[in-house]
Amino acid sequence: MTKKKANYGNSQTNERKTIKKLKRGFAYKLFYQLGVWTQNASLNDYYLAVSYTVRDRMQQLFINTIRAFQQKDSKIVSYLSAEFLMGPHLHNNLINLGIYDQVAQAAAESGLDLQQIIDHEEEPGLGNGGLGRLAACYLDSLASLEIPAIGYGIRYEFGMFDQAFDNGWQKELSDRWLQPGNPWEFKKADMAVEVGSGGYTEQYKDDHGKLRVRWVPGKLVKGIPYDTPILGYRVNTVNMLRLWSAEAPKSFDFAEFNVGDYLGAVHEKMLAETISKVLYPNDEQSHGKALRLYQQYFFVSCSMQDMIRIHLFQFENLDNFSDKFAVQLNDTHPAIAVPEFMRLLVDVHHYDWDSAWEIVTHTFAYTNHTLLPEALEKWPVAMLAGLLPRHLEIIYEINRRFLDLVRLEYPGDVDVVRRMSIIDETGERYVRMANLACVGGHAINGVAQLHTKLLKEHTLVDFHRLWPDKLINITNGVTPRRWMVVSNPRLSQLIRSAIGEEWITDLKKLQALEPLAEDSAFCEKWQQIKFANKQDICTMFACKQGPNYNPQALFDVQVKRIHEYKRQHLNLLHIVTLYQRLKNNPELDIPPRLFIFGGKAAPSYFMAKLIIKLINSVAEVVNGDPAVNKRLQILFIPNYNVQIGHIVYPMADLSEQISLAGKEASGTGNMKFAMNGALTVGTLDGANVEIREEVGAENFFLFGMNVGEVEARRAAGYNPQDIYNENKELHAAINLIATGHFSHGDRELFRPVIDSLLKHDPFMVLADYQAYVDCQQQVGEVFQDPQRWTRMAILNAARIGKFSSDRSITEYCRKIWQVKPFPVALTLQRVPDGGIKFPKRKEIVRT
Numbered sequence: 001m002t003k004k005k006a007n008y009g010n011s012q013t014n015e016r017k018t019i020k021k022l023k024r025g026f027a028y029k030l031f032y033q034l035g036v037w038t039q040n041a042s043l044n045d046y047y048l049a050v051s052y053t054v055r056d057r058m059q060q061l062f063i064n065t066i067r068a069f070q071q072k073d074s075k076i077v078s079y080l081s082a083e084f085l086m087g088p089h090l091h092n093n094l095i096n097l098g099i100y101d102q103v104a105q106a107a108a109e110s111g112l113d114l115q116q117i118i119d120h121e122e123e124p125g126l127g128n129g130g131l132g133r134l135a136a137c138y139l140d141s142l143a144s145l146e147i148p149a150i151g152y153g154i155r156y157e158f159g160m161f162d163q164a165f166d167n168g169w170q171k172e173l174s175d176r177w178l179q180p181g182n183p184w185e186f187k188k189a190d191m192a193v194e195v196g197s198g199g200y201t202e203q204y205k206d207d208h209g210k211l212r213v214r215w216v217p218g219k220l221v222k223g224i225p226y227d228t229p230i231l232g233y234r235v236n237t238v239n240m241l242r243l244w245s246a247e248a249p250k251s252f253d254f255a256e257f258n259v260g261d262y263l264g265a266v267h268e269k270m271l272a273e274t275i276s277k278v279l280y281p282n283d284e285q286s287h288g289k290a291l292r293l294y295q296q297y298f299f300v301s302c303s304m305q306d307m308i309r310i311h312l313f314q315f316e317n318l319d320n321f322s323d324k325f326a327v328q329l330n331d332t333h334p335a336i337a338v339p340e341f342m343r344l345l346v347d348v349h350h351y352d353w354d355s356a357w358e359i360v361t362h363t364f365a366y367t368n369h370t371l372l373p374e375a376l377e378k379w380p381v382a383m384l385a386g387l388l389p390r391h392l393e394i395i396y397e398i399n400r401r402f403l404d405l406v407r408l409e410y411p412g413d414v415d416v417v418r419r420m421s422i423i424d425e426t427g428e429r430y431v432r433m434a435n436l437a438c439v440g441g442h443a444i445n446g447v448a449q450l451h452t453k454l455l456k457e458h459t460l461v462d463f464h465r466l467w468p469d470k471l472i473n474i475t476n477g478v479t480p481r482r483w484m485v486v487s488n489p490r491l492s493q494l495i496r497s498a499i500g501e502e503w504i505t506d507l508k509k510l511q512a513l514e515p516l517a518e519d520s521a522f523c524e525k526w527q528q529i530k531f532a533n534k535q536d537i538c539t540m541f542a543c544k545q546g547p548n549y550n551p552q553a554l555f556d557v558q559v560k561r562i563h564e565y566k567r568q569h570l571n572l573l574h575i576v577t578l579y580q581r582l583k584n585n586p587e588l589d590i591p592p593r594l595f596i597f598g599g600k601a602a603p604s605y606f607m608a609k610l611i612i613k614l615i616n617s618v619a620e621v622v623n624g625d626p627a628v629n630k631r632l633q634i635l636f637i638p639n640y641n642v643q644i645g646h647i648v649y650p651m652a653d654l655s656e657q658i659s660l661a662g663k664e665a666s667g668t669g670n671m672k673f674a675m676n677g678a679l680t681v682g683t684l685d686g687a688n689v690e691i692r693e694e695v696g697a698e699n700f701f702l703f704g705m706n707v708g709e710v711e712a713r714r715a716a717g718y719n720p721q722d723i724y725n726e727n728k729e730l731h732a733a734i735n736l737i738a739t740g741h742f743s744h745g746d747r748e749l750f751r752p753v754i755d756s757l758l759k760h761d762p763f764m765v766l767a768d769y770q771a772y773v774d775c776q777q778q779v780g781e782v783f784q785d786p787q788r789w790t791r792m793a794i795l796n797a798a799r800i801g802k803f804s805s806d807r808s809i810t811e812y813c814r815k816i817w818q819v820k821p822f823p824v825a826l827t828l829q830r831v832p833d834g835g836i837k838f839p840k841r842k843e844i845v846r847t
């Protein structure tokens with residue numbers, strides 16, 4: 001039986017049958033898999049029962065896809081990333097499978113509320129922010145575009161910490177995402193691989209008398225794969241996210257056990273399992289942490305061994321590996337893959353160096369995510385020598401050959417050799433991971449036009465000069481499935497009824513909305529939806545100090561990691577300015593605003609945590625002041641994550657994208673907001689530049705210095721103190737904070753923020769302050785003209801098509817990976833009546 005597409009209920013009777021089967025599925029899972037009866041089942045049991053039922057409906061496609069990849073000559077994209085910020089699975093899987101309505105109906109007929117069950121899911125927070133979320137959006141697009149792909153990463157037992165507030169301060173709580181059980185993953189215990197560490201290297205003669213090197217690790221750990229199916233949107237392709245968990249190779253060291261050192265033996269096991277224990281909650285470098293380096297090596301080694309295994313299942317040798325796999329390095333975190341693959345090819349599979357290097361460099365490509373030279377990852381040579389001695393030797397050999405090439409190209413230029421070397425020799429010696437990734441792959445890409453331009457001119461200028469074709473741009477994108485269909489059902493329904501649903505897989509089709517910006521009936525519906533979305537959040541979060549939040553207010557939103565370069569404190573200075581204006585002039589004609597913040601600070605980032613405390617402190621005073629709190633309120637939503645994102649992007653009127661120009665590589669939050677009809681107030685930074693180009697300058701609130709002006713300002717000797725002295729409103733706003741108005745008279749509490757702003761102001765908050773406040777004035781005026789605002793919002797959504805991750809992935813496929821869609825025919829039967837004839841053991845192959 002061959003069907004092109006999985007088909008669930010295309011007629012009335014089929015529909016009834018499907019619902020009946022689903023209901024039976026819930027009951028069956030509850031009883032047999034969870035071992036509970038309806039009377040003693042918890043909400044979690046119901047969540048699991050529904051999820052397992054849905055998962056069963058993905059299995060046929062999943063197994064079918066894997067079989068197709070094994071048998072056919074398809075090229076597979078391997079996306080290597082230390083982070084995957086997937087967000088909750090259930091709702092997304094229902095949408096991509098196309099069975100949301102049936103499951104909702106079956107749930108209702110079973111006495112369950114599907115929304116409540118969806119909300120119960122604890123999201124796997126296996127990422128910090130933008131970088132991990134990008135990896136997740138890319139997996140969605142890869143599957144939806146029917147590109148064979150595997151996401152490789154780490155199955156952290158504890159993901160990103162949960163954020164709570166304690167007297168306004170961030171408190172970090174451990175994330176126990178696996179505690180309630182994870183119905184979406186499959187443990188493949190018998191597909192473990194071994195990974196070494198420490199030890200030494202030695203030379204030996206092989207059977208043919210050839211001198212070879214081998215690594216004799218001091219320790220081994222086992223990597224166990226856990227596979228999560230990644231559904232494409234309404235296609236047969238189900239890709240795979242394969243996350244590695246570390247285990248001790250044996251649970252007891254019997255030698256130690258026999259001499260009575262039971263604790264020592266258990267200790268070894270514990271140490272091994274520490275490797276995949278916790279995600280480093282830092283969106284930049286976790287400097288000098290050996291465990292972090294080993295996490296990277298661990299997942300990379302597991303993944304390379306896995307790919308080699310898959311390849312050798314199909315081919316005799318690894319000669320054509322780069323025809324079968326395109327491996328993308330998401331930032332430098334997996335860059336150790338370059339020497340690891342060299343080691344596997346040369347030491348284990350006995351390739352000569354040059355042939356191995358040919359395979360390696362045709363396999364890898366590297367995505368750069370940062371401009372700040374100080375944020376580029378580097379590891380002490382001494383640390384590598386201890387942990388990965390063979391890799392260090394290989395890195396030195398790669399570097400020796402590379403620098404020969406550089407010297408040949410630029411004779412006598414010792415400076416360029418020093419700058420491009422993979423080894424930083426300026427003080428304590430380091431391995432520069434970005435240089436390693438640039439040398440070890442065939443393509444390097446930046447993530448927005450401006451970012452790529454700056455890479456070419458500054459961060460990677462030498463590499464660009466040496467290899468002018470290697471560095472390219474692929475602007476980031478986000479998936480409209482999760483960020484519109486799943487998170488904003490009201491708006492998606494309106495758009496569907498207006499222009500059909502092709503936009504879901506071809507976002508440029510939203511252009512058809514443009515004429516509707518002039519249609520008053522459509523505009524009114526648009527406004528009603530935004531209002532309903534805003535009401536949702538008002539009911540969800542009650543104001544603690546003042547009156548309830550007002551859904552009529554302008555919802556002015558900044559959600560993202562808390563970082564000085566993202567300038568949450570610039571937003572705050574505007575709030576304090578409005579507060580003062582209202583206090584001085586109660587008659588002031590400005591629209592009511594609700595300022596919404598969300599975001600976590602790295603636990604060790606003192607200034608970011610102080611900014612959180614400052615926002616919460618200002619919120620307490622402002623919300624509690626009856627003289628202003630009808631027109632000014634602040635809500636800091638704790639624990640910003642994908643789930644909160646689902647709520648926040650659809651209800652925003654205004655999207656704050658106010659980083660200092662030249663600091664944000666791309667941003668993706670900016671895209672999610674605009675897709676959902678928020679207007680942007682932003683600088684010419686990252687993808688803001690391209691968003692503004694697409695939606696039209698007249699539909700974007702631009703302010704502040706551009707990159708050139710930032711450079712010129714700094715070159716001229718930037719002194720924030722001068723601005724403070726000259727700008728009365730700014731002066732007053734800063735003084736209000738400094739004199740303890742928001743800290744019960746405590747003048748010390750926020751001094752570090754004030755000092756930083758007045759003394760160095762590294763992110764030029766004061767320089768952009770007046771332009772920002774003026775621009776916000778304009779925002780307020782336009783908001784008071786709802787027709788105009790709505791028209792602009794519709795045009796933003798209508799013109800945002802470029803920022804679908806489908807477009808990004810299509811570019812990766814064409815410019816870097818050389819892969820094409822590989823539609824999977826549904827050939828596999830589910831469970832044949834009369835059962836299965838099992839193959840003989842020796843006929844069984846595993847991938």
Ligand SMILES: *Cc1c(COP(=O)(O)O)cnc(C)c1O
Nearest residue numbers: 129130560641642645667668669
């Ligand atoms: C999109 C997203 C981000 C990235 O936001 P930026 O505004 O681009 O920094 C971070 N965290 C979550 C949960 C997201 O969904």
